[in-house]
Amino acid sequence: MKDTIYSRRPGLIIGFHGCDKSVVDKVLSGDDILTTSTNDYDWLGHGVYFWKNNATRALQYAEKTTKRKYSSVKNPSVIGAIIDLGRYMDLMDSMYLQDLKEAYRLLEDVMSENGQPLPQNTNIKGFFLLREIDYEFPNP
Numbered sequence: 001m002k003d004t005i006y007s008r009r010p011g012l013i014i015g016f017h018g019c020d021k022s023v024v025d026k027v028l029s030g031d032d033i034l035t036t037s038t039n040d041y042d043w044l045g046h047g048v049y050f051w052k053n054n055a056t057r058a059l060q061y062a063e064k065t066t067k068r069k070y071s072s073v074k075n076p077s078v079i080g081a082i083i084d085l086g087r088y089m090d091l092m093d094s095m096y097l098q099d100l101k102e103a104y105r106l107l108e109d110v111m112s113e114n115g116q117p118l119p120q121n122t123n124i125k126g127f128f129l130l131r132e133i134d135y136e137f138p139n140p
Contacts, residue, residue: 024077
């Protein structure tokens, strides 16, 4: 791949995370940090998810989460963060599309060499809820 992949670009973004108000209060007081999500169904792998420049969408997410059976979100709230993206692959920039195609071909080769099938997104009730092809896999 070219040297451009995951290039360092200056710039900060504002991100918003939907969660319970108790989490917001603990993080702002310095008593806790945001917990990394490690669910198998997390769209882009393990991490803390933020909505870029969209506090409303983060709150909608937190509100929707309250309806889940085992949700810890009882009082939906939002916390904001200034995020330095550092080194990343900007998929909104067309110069990275060829790199993405090449990375997929490399994934095909590695999985084939190891006798493993390619990950697939799983359709559940008409929605691709298990996005295994989008997930960041560790080295096999």
